[in-house]
Amino acid sequence: LTQLRCGHAGLNAYLARIRAVDSPLCAKCLLPETPAHYLFTCRRYTAARHALRQAVNGPLSLRNTLGNVKARAAVLEYIRATGRF
Secondary structure, eight states: OHHHHHTOSSSHHHHHHTTSSSOOBOTTTOSBOOHHIIIIIOGGGHHHHHHHHHHSSSSOOHHHHHTOGGGHHHHHHHHHHHTOO
16 A cells, blocks of 8 residues: 555556556556556456445545545455456
8 A cells, every 4th residue: 555655556657667667558548557547547447446436435536545544445455356466
């Protein structure tokens, strides 16, 4: 969770910045694969996002999602369900 909060997670936007991958883009959406993209908009994870959306009280944002203690279990379940890490 800390890596997602600070933008240093193993997502293509960060990996491209440290030259571990060639492109910062999401392979599915062709948009920069940032924590916000991964958590809230990537079409690859639409089904997994449903439970996350229900757990967050208010609009989906990094602050409401990653900074919300009550949403922590839902975020961890989303990460597990996506298999991204």
